[in-house]
Amino acid sequence: MITWLEQRQYDLHPPPTGGVPPGGIPAAAGPEPNRPGGQPAPAPLAPPAGLSPLPGEGRWQTVVSTPHGDAVRMTSVRPDLAHTSFVVGVLWLDPTLVRGVLHPGTQDPGGQWATPTSVDPAEQRSVVTAFSAGFRLQGDSHGGWYSENREVRPLVPGAASLLIRRDGTVDVGAWGSEVGMAPDVASVRQNLVPLIDHGTVNPTCATGGTAQWGSTVGQAAYIHRSGFGITPTGAMVYVGGPALSVCTLGDLLRSAGVIRGMELDINPAWVSGAYFHPDGTSRPKAFKLFPDEQIGAQHYLQTSTRDFVSFDLRSTADATASPRGPHHLPPPPRAFDPGRVTTRPPG
Incomplete structure (x- = not known):
């Protein structure tokens, strides 16, 4: 019933097309100066194919800097050629300077955990970013949930999986073939199927059903969506914003350098x-992160009913040595079949 109502509302009030973002591309709130060290900044993101960039569009801005380099960068872009009055936010995180944490929610997954259901006062001293983890676990995510040596929901072979190791490094991939259980795995959050593999957007982004991309008004609807992935160097990318289809979400992740990525929330x-x-x-x-975000920035500093992922600054000792290396390189090419779905040039 909820899905039907959402579909009817979308049919009556789809996002408008054309125009420009009110006020143009927003500058980053709280910019910080660049500092040497860490991984170099990625190439600027290109605007949607067929559009000339607006001032500031796709240009990375440092929003968290440390004595060892820039830990978090962000940029803003328009989602596609049609929905040109909207702005999508993109975060880039340096794995040598930050570490990931999967937080449980009081309802998803529920239960008792050592990890708090918020970014608590202790973590607030080092937290740099946080975002919602994915669909509800009661069937909608079509995947499992694992943390603190407990598998609350069974991990599903082939499901898109966000994996966090005990050293705080993060990986994304299909469960059982690209990522899997090992003694150093701290947490796993699964959601739907891989959106990007070997740098290619899954061609079912335009045709898949609810098991692939969720039930909210369909995969082709242009609505709020988010996604997450890793680059060949292990850098992590989060995309969130309005007026996104599954395909355009995947295309944004890919254009930011993601080689393995997944959809998170809708x-x-x-x-x-x-x-x-x-x-x-x-x-x-x-x-x-983006102008149309309906949840306050302080949301994750209080108890959450839903699970989420946060990233914290590494210790000085961690930050002076790369936490991981070769495991971030992609395995030999095995592209999706049939073909590739792209509308943006890489980088």
Whole structure:
């Protein structure tokens, strides 16, 4: 019934096309100066094919810098050639400077955990970003959930999986073939099927059903969506914003350099990315990623009913040595069949 109502509302009020973003491409809130060290900045993101870039569009801005380099960069782009009045936010995270944490929610997955259901005061001293993890676990995600040596939902072979190791490094891939259980695995969050593999957008992004891309008004609807993936160097990319189809979400991830990626959440009430300025104290300054974000930037600093992922600054010892290396390189090419779905040039 909820899905039907969402579909009817979408049919009556689809996102408008044409126009320009009010005020243009927004500058990053809370920019910080660039510092040497860490991984170099990625290439600027190209605007949608057929559009000339607006001032500032696709240009990376540092929003969290450390003495060892820039930990978090962000940029804003328009989602596609038609929905040109909307802005999507993109976060880039340096794996040598940050570490990931999967937080449980009080309802998803529920239960008792050592990891808090919020970015608590202790973590607030080092947190740099947080975002919603994925669909509800009661069937909608079509995947499992694992943390603290407990498998709350069985991990599903082939499902798109966000894996966090005990050293805080993160990987994404199909469960059982690209990522899998090992002694150093701390947490696994599965959601739907892989959206990007070997740098190619899954061609079923335009045709798949609810088991692939979710039930909210269909995979071709242009709605709030989010996604996450890794690049060949292990850098992590989060995309969140309005007026995205599954294909355009995948295309944005790919254009940011992602080689393996997955869809996370759908729905304006849950698609949210926040970044923070940690200063060693609680209640850091918090910033929303994109203008149409409906959840406040302080959301993850309080108890959450849904699970989410946060990233914290590594210790000084961790930050001076790359935490991982060769495992981030993609395996030998095995492209999706049949073919490739792209509308943006890489980088």
